[in-house]
Amino acid sequence: xxxxxxFIILFTLISVFTVAQxxxxxxDLKAVFIYNFTRYIEWDSSDVSENFIIAVxxxxxxxxxxxxxxxxxxxxxxxxxxxxxxxxxxxGNCQVLFIPQKxxxxxxxxxxxxxxxxxxVSEQExxxxxxxxxxxxxVNGKLKFEANLKSIASAGLKVSSQLLKLAIIIQ
Amino acid sequence: MQVVVxxxxxxxxxxxxxxxxxxxxxxxxxxxxxxxxxVIGSNTVSALQFLDEEAARNILMELHKVNPDIFQAGILDxxxxxxxxxxxxxxxxxxxxxxxxxxxSLFRENHLYVxxxxxNGNELLGKIFLEADLAELRQLNKSKFESAALLLLxxxxxxxxxxxxMQTYISRRLLSLVNTMKEVAxxxxxxxxxxxxxxxEISVLVQGFDQLMEKIKENLRRKxxxxxxxxxxxxxxxxxLKGYLExxxxxxxxxxxxxxxxxxxNSVSKLEKLIRDLLDVxxxxxxxxxxNPIEFDMGNLVDESIASVQLFSNTHIIIREDDLKNTMIVxxxxxxxxxxxxxxxxxxxxxxxxxxxxxxxxxxxDELVIQIRDYGTGVSSEEQHLIxxxxxxxxxxxxxISGFGLGLYICRDIITRHGGRIWVQAEEKGSTFSFxxxxxxxxxKQQTLxxxxxxxxxxxx
Numbered sequence: 001x002x003x004x005x006x007f008i009i010l011f012t013l014i015s016v017f018t019v020a021q022x023x024x025x026x027x028d029l030k031a032v033f034i035y036n037f038t039r040y041i042e043w044d045s046s047d048v049s050e051n052f053i054i055a056v057x058x059x060x061x062x063x064x065x066x067x068x069x070x071x072x073x074x075x076x077x078x079x080x081x082x083x084x085x086x087x088x089x090x091x092g093n094c095q096v097l098f099i100p101q102k103x104x105x106x107x108x109x110x111x112x113x114x115x116x117x118x119x120x121v122s123e124q125e126x127x128x129x130x131x132x133x134x135x136x137x138x139v140n141g142k143l144k145f146e147a148n149l150k151s152i153a154s155a156g157l158k159v160s161s162q163l164l165k166l167a168i169i170i171q
Numbered sequence: 172m173q174v175v176v177x178x179x180x181x182x183x184x185x186x187x188x189x190x191x192x193x194x195x196x197x198x199x200x201x202x203x204x205x206x207x208x209x210v211i212g213s214n215t216v217s218a219l220q221f222l223d224e225e226a227a228r229n230i231l232m233e234l235h236k237v238n239p240d241i242f243q244a245g246i247l248d249x250x251x252x253x254x255x256x257x258x259x260x261x262x263x264x265x266x267x268x269x270x271x272x273x274x275x276s277l278f279r280e281n282h283l284y285v286x287x288x289x290x291n292g293n294e295l296l297g298k299i300f301l302e303a304d305l306a307e308l309r310q311l312n313k314s315k316f317e318s319a320a321l322l323l324l325x326x327x328x329x330x331x332x333x334x335x336x337m338q339t340y341i342s343r344r345l346l347s348l349v350n351t352m353k354e355v356a357x358x359x360x361x362x363x364x365x366x367x368x369x370x371x372e373i374s375v376l377v378q379g380f381d382q383l384m385e386k387i388k389e390n391l392r393r394k395x396x397x398x399x400x401x402x403x404x405x406x407x408x409x410x411x412l413k414g415y416l417e418x419x420x421x422x423x424x425x426x427x428x429x430x431x432x433x434x435x436x437n438s439v440s441k442l443e444k445l446i447r448d449l450l451d452v453x454x455x456x457x458x459x460x461x462x463n464p465i466e467f468d469m470g471n472l473v474d475e476s477i478a479s480v481q482l483f484s485n486t487h488i489i490i491r492e493d494d495l496k497n498t499m500i501v502x503x504x505x506x507x508x509x510x511x512x513x514x515x516x517x518x519x520x521x522x523x524x525x526x527x528x529x530x531x532x533x534x535x536x537d538e539l540v541i542q543i544r545d546y547g548t549g550v551s552s553e554e555q556h557l558i559x560x561x562x563x564x565x566x567x568x569x570x571x572i573s574g575f576g577l578g579l580y581i582c583r584d585i586i587t588r589h590g591g592r593i594w595v596q597a598e599e600k601g602s603t604f605s606f607x608x609x610x611x612x613x614x615x616k617q618q619t620l621x622x623x624x625x626x627x628x629x630x631x632x
Contacts, residue, residue, distance in 0.1 A: 029222075036220045142222070162217040166226050 024061045029143055030136055031065030034096060034121055037134065038075040040163035043095055044117050044156060052078035053094040057085045057110060060100035088113050095119060099132060107131065116156050128170045133157065137168070146170050177330045178323065185319040192315065196308060197283075201276045204285045204303050207238070212289035212299040215246060219289065219296045224255045231257040242282065243267050243302035249295055258302075267300040281305045344373050348380060359560060361388040391456075399453030402446045409446060413439045448577040452561065455584045462503040462588060469539060469608075470495035472504060473532060476511035480519070487519045491530045500539060500608055506585045507608070513578045514543045514604050521565075522547025522601060538591070538607045546601040555595050559583040582606070 034054065052075040056063045063084055070080035075095075085091050088105050091113040099110055099122040107122075111131050114120055120132040128135035128146035133155055135146040147167035152159055211234055218226040231244040235257065243264045245256040258264060270277060271286040278284075283303045289296045344367060351365050361384050367377040416439060420432045454460040477489045518528040522545045529544040550558060550565070557563050564576040579593075586593040586606045593606040 033221060039220075040217065144223075145221075160217075163221075166217055166221050166223045 024065070026143070027061035028065045028068075030062050030123065031069055033136070033143070033145065034062075034066065034098060035069050035073070035075065037119065037121070037163065038096065040160035041119060042158040043076065049093070050078065051081045052076055053081045053083055054096040054098070055083040055085055055091070055094035056098045056100065057088065057091065057105075058100055058103050059084075060098065062098055062100065066098075096121065099123070099127070116154075118155060119157060120151070120155070134167070135170075139168075144168060178327050181323055181326050185323065189312065189315050189319060193308065193312060196311065197278065200283055200303070200305065200308070201285060204283055204301055205276070205287050207234075207241075208285055208287035208299045208301050211244070211301075212246075212287055212297075213291075215289060215299070216291045216296055219246070219248065219254065220291075227255040228257060231255060235259060240304045240306065241301055242304050243300075245300045246289070246297050247300070248297045254297060264302055267302050271300055278305075281309060341373060344369065344377070348373075348377055352380070355384070357556075361391060395453055395456040398449055399457065402449035402453060406443075406446050406450065409439065409443055413443065445575060448575060448581060451581045452577050455581065460584065460588070462506060462585075464501050464503055466499055466501050467504050468496075469498045469500050469507075469532070472508060473511065473530060473541070476508050476515065477530060480512055480515040484519050486526075487522070487528055488526060489515060489528045489530060493530075493532050495532045498534065498539060498610075501611055502589050502608060503585075507589075510582045510585050510606065511541070513582050514606075517578060518543050518545035518547070518604070521545060525601075534610065537610050539610050540605060540607050542603050542605045544598065544601065544603045546598075549597050549600070549602045550595050552597065555597070558595065559593065 038052070054066055054070070054075075056066070063082060066080075066082045070082045074080060083094060088109045091097065091110070095117070096119045097110075097114055099107070099120060101122075101124045103110075107124075107127060107130055111120065119134065121134045121136070122128070122132040123136040125135075125137060128148045128151075131148065131151055133148055133151040135148075137144055137146055145167055146169075147159065147164055148170045150171070211230060214230050215227045218224070218230065227246055231246075234244060235241050241259075242262045243256075243258040245267055246254045247268065248254040253268065264282065265279075267284055270279070270284050274284075274286070276283065276285045281304070283305055284300070285303070286298055286300050289299055348365060351363050355361060355363050363384060364381050365377050367374040369377075413436065416432055416436045420429060420436060423429045423432055451460065473491065473495060477491060481489050515528065515530075522528070525546045527546065531542045531544070533540050548565075554565060558565065559579045559582075561580045562576045563580075564574075583593050586608070590609045591607040593604070595602055595604050
């Protein structure tokens, strides 16, 4: 099963961990986790778009880390494009939408714009129960993540049990 | 010896078998454990990717639950740091990470240590280490050694059984050889040959024995031939010597010369007797001793024989203690006389200083028994069957008796040819020599005459 994933990931990981050496370790780790999420999630196969778009709304140090990863590596055999949406109104076509903490907009205004087929990842306590699919939370000083099964189902995504096994499940 | 060798060979065989089996079992176990490590490794890929040690630990603990032989398991991340480590509670196993620093697998004290890469595609995520207890191998080895020992015992029993059969086969043949040897030593019949159709060392031995017998027989034949020729050649001049001496004795009137020629004649007679014995033996050996059976009165013959022996003895008196009258037998009269004279002479010779020799005869059933009893030195029980052999001289050195040791041999041959028996038995003092002659009814006499002459023809062939 795992062998179906790209075989260049070896180099990916080397660079991923090189990135993690940076000062902003938490941002790097989150970027790596987001990238790793894509390996365990299946998007609608009818999507024939050329690129794999990871978007960030507002400003976040994670954007820089994602750009580092996107430089050399692919997701779902597609080139990764990192996009930044300045406002909720700008949210358009993308596969992953990262919602950083401390945004001036309400969560619902963002989620309303996020269409079906978008993996929404937040980093604010309680956001998962409020509708994002994945949400980073610190547990005992370690980075963990919550997964909202309902949001995943309504987004039309298939998440591997390997990933869910590691997640804190929100019903 | 065979048994020891076969057990040794089997033991070596079993040991090699068990060693190679253990080796292949270990090989298999290494492969199995590495496969297990790979499966566990791929299950921990996501845990490694998301740095979730707890998930990884759970996987390892579950592994131990499912497979209690796994004593220790651990994962290093790709930088070589311990990501997670689990070891069975209470076990004091050495650190698996240091043990396998430069190796992929290792056997130590019945524990197997293996290492395997955790790969996601071609991407190295870390390394998994396992320690497996080989209790199963110990169990397997134990049962294998037990069954090997059992088989070895069976094989031992079987080879002992085989060896016993072989032993019987071999010793039967060896015993037959030994018995033949003993018999040859006892009877002096060197014509014995042993048949052995084997193809081993024993049959070589038997063949060697047969060849030896053949050689001895040939040598004896030559010796007998020589004795025959020699005695014959000696007899001719002796006969003429005797004739001239007798003539000389008759014409000599001077008493001293007459006495000397008498003494010379005596010596010549003794010499003649010796040569005659030799000649007889030679004839017996060559199967040329001829019998001329006639019907005669045995009582008369006994009297005649006693008289002729008594004539030469002034020391002993020969007493006849029976009244054998009109007992007609069919035999070679001259030869039977020879036997009687020989036995009587012996009785006198071997009882120096004694006065009497007793002759008894009786009719028992259909045979005539003649017994000659002396009061001399006697015959020891060991010697009783030897004295009838050729050239046998008594070991009793207290009396020195001259002669070749042929007399009894010739007697035995003559009596046996007549269908009788001859033997000796020890008495309180001295001994009794006995022989029998068959008493044939008148109707059978003609037949006996025929048989005896047939026998001669046969033996002279």
